[in-house]
Amino acid sequence: MHLLDPRRSYATLIGTSAYQSLSNLPAVHNNLRELTRALTDPTLVGLPAEHCAELHNPSDARAVYRSLRESASRAEDTLLVYFAGHGLLSSRDELFLALGDTHHDELRVSALDYDIVREVIAYSKARSTVVILDCCFSGRAIGSMGEASDAAFAQVGIEGTYVLASSAGNKVSRAPVGASHTSFTGELIELLRTGIPEGQEFITLGEIYRRIWRSSTDKGLPQPRQRSTGTADLLALCRNVGVGSPSAPEASGVFPDGGSANANNVPAASTAGSAFEFDELGTAREAVALLQMKTKEAADVLAEMKSEHASLVLMRMRLVDPDAAAEVLGQIELAAAALLVTKMIWGPAADVLEHMPLERAAALAGVVPLFDVAAIFGEMKPGKAAALLTGMEPRRAAAVLGHVQMKRRRAVAVLKAMETGRRTALLDLLAPETAMWIRQRIVPEYPEPEAQGA
Numbered sequence: 001m002h003l004l005d006p007r008r009s010y011a012t013l014i015g016t017s018a019y020q021s022l023s024n025l026p027a028v029h030n031n032l033r034e035l036t037r038a039l040t041d042p043t044l045v046g047l048p049a050e051h052c053a054e055l056h057n058p059s060d061a062r063a064v065y066r067s068l069r070e071s072a073s074r075a076e077d078t079l080l081v082y083f084a085g086h087g088l089l090s091s092r093d094e095l096f097l098a099l100g101d102t103h104h105d106e107l108r109v110s111a112l113d114y115d116i117v118r119e120v121i122a123y124s125k126a127r128s129t130v131v132i133l134d135c136c137f138s139g140r141a142i143g144s145m146g147e148a149s150d151a152a153f154a155q156v157g158i159e160g161t162y163v164l165a166s167s168a169g170n171k172v173s174r175a176p177v178g179a180s181h182t183s184f185t186g187e188l189i190e191l192l193r194t195g196i197p198e199g200q201e202f203i204t205l206g207e208i209y210r211r212i213w214r215s216s217t218d219k220g221l222p223q224p225r226q227r228s229t230g231t232a233d234l235l236a237l238c239r240n241v242g243v244g245s246p247s248a249p250e251a252s253g254v255f256p257d258g259g260s261a262n263a264n265n266v267p268a269a270s271t272a273g274s275a276f277e278f279d280e281l282g283t284a285r286e287a288v289a290l291l292q293m294k295t296k297e298a299a300d301v302l303a304e305m306k307s308e309h310a311s312l313v314l315m316r317m318r319l320v321d322p323d324a325a326a327e328v329l330g331q332i333e334l335a336a337a338a339l340l341v342t343k344m345i346w347g348p349a350a351d352v353l354e355h356m357p358l359e360r361a362a363a364l365a366g367v368v369p370l371f372d373v374a375a376i377f378g379e380m381k382p383g384k385a386a387a388l389l390t391g392m393e394p395r396r397a398a399a400v401l402g403h404v405q406m407k408r409r410r411a412v413a414v415l416k417a418m419e420t421g422r423r424t425a426l427l428d429l430l431a432p433e434t435a436m437w438i439r440q441r442i443v444p445e446y447p448e449p450e451a452q453g454a
Helices: 027-040 061-074 104-110 114-122 150-155 183-194 205-218 283-291 295-304 307-320 322-330 334-343 346-354 358-365 370-377 382-390 394-402 408-416 420-429 432-445 449-453
Strands: 010-015 052-056 078-084 087-089 095-097 128-134 161-165 202-204 225-228 235-239
Touching: 010 027, 010 061, 027 052, 027 078, 027 183, 052 061, 061 078, 061 114, 078 114, 095 114, 114 128, 128 183, 128 235, 161 205, 183 205, 202 205, 205 225, 205 235, 283 295, 283 307, 295 307, 295 322, 307 322, 307 334, 307 346, 322 334, 322 346, 334 346, 334 358, 334 370, 346 358, 346 370, 358 370, 358 382, 370 382, 370 394, 382 394, 382 408, 382 420, 394 408, 394 420, 408 420, 408 432, 420 432
Parallel strands: 010 052, 010 078, 078 128, 128 161
Antiparallel strands: 087 095, 161 225, 202 235
């Protein structure tokens, strides 16, 4: 799981509610306003207001393009693009997003070609990209919205991107007359606002899809579709406000921003090593209680917990004392520790590994599933990642560097921080195309001997 970092993330929200030649969609205005509030709400997603661009009723495709390009160029962690309005198909099944003055017979000059959106996203340096489309991909703009096309949906796939669309096949996306929101975005906003009572502390994109799918099915609404590359659906978009009050200081013992709480409010911890005795406590209070134990005792308690719960407790421990969290994880049997790491959000997992002794961290990284360890290494400081890769078996290290979760630009930064001999050996183990791409970006800073003697 990867938790969105609001300080390094940007969003562009586009919505067209008034059209000159297509039917109006007045609910789209509320979509934009309420979704912007959710994204900038510090208790949900927490994007700074200046990181969230809201474009209501744009008529100029160039202005939309410029806003997308600016967000894409600034986003380092997550780029989110949302569109609500009419989606139209050309005679060649090319997807166009309809703007205010879009005419169906003038799509190429009056609408936003989705290929342009793809191009902007493809060159973004953002680690993750989320595209949410509340429209249909059809040439028929009759009633609320037109029909969707599988051929058009196939266009939205971009490497490293998660796409959530409002409907599929021949189903229609609904914008009921008089409704405050379109059906799909209304379900999305309601989920973000109310959360999932029985869920985890954060809500992933995959869970959002599943919940909207179930709710839409129960209400007889069109079923949404999702598409993701790699493990993009594991991105944690927001906090789950439906789960008790785990982030409230007075209830949890640890503040959301990482500050420590008043340990006097934490019940005395038993040293008997029974995880059962912690069942009624919140994860943050458990974390503080475990930090009061001896390292081995805390490790024994953590090992007895269910892995999903233990991973949450460990992440809370890391907020208070990352060194202690790393020490506790280091005392757990290797396979069990690896399981905990796979259940953690990638950023906190990277932080814990960075605080562990190099040999232990390298051993742990050697048994964590490849896609998880590649994503975790992608969150580390390049120097630390380089040191850990140096301590790993060469083929395993090369597999991590070449994995889709370790973006190439990140791999370049890690390899630049590595000793020359080790770097050369790992490059020789990578796929030729990947190795060539990376070498072209490293070689100018590390000239060949012939060039040095010239």
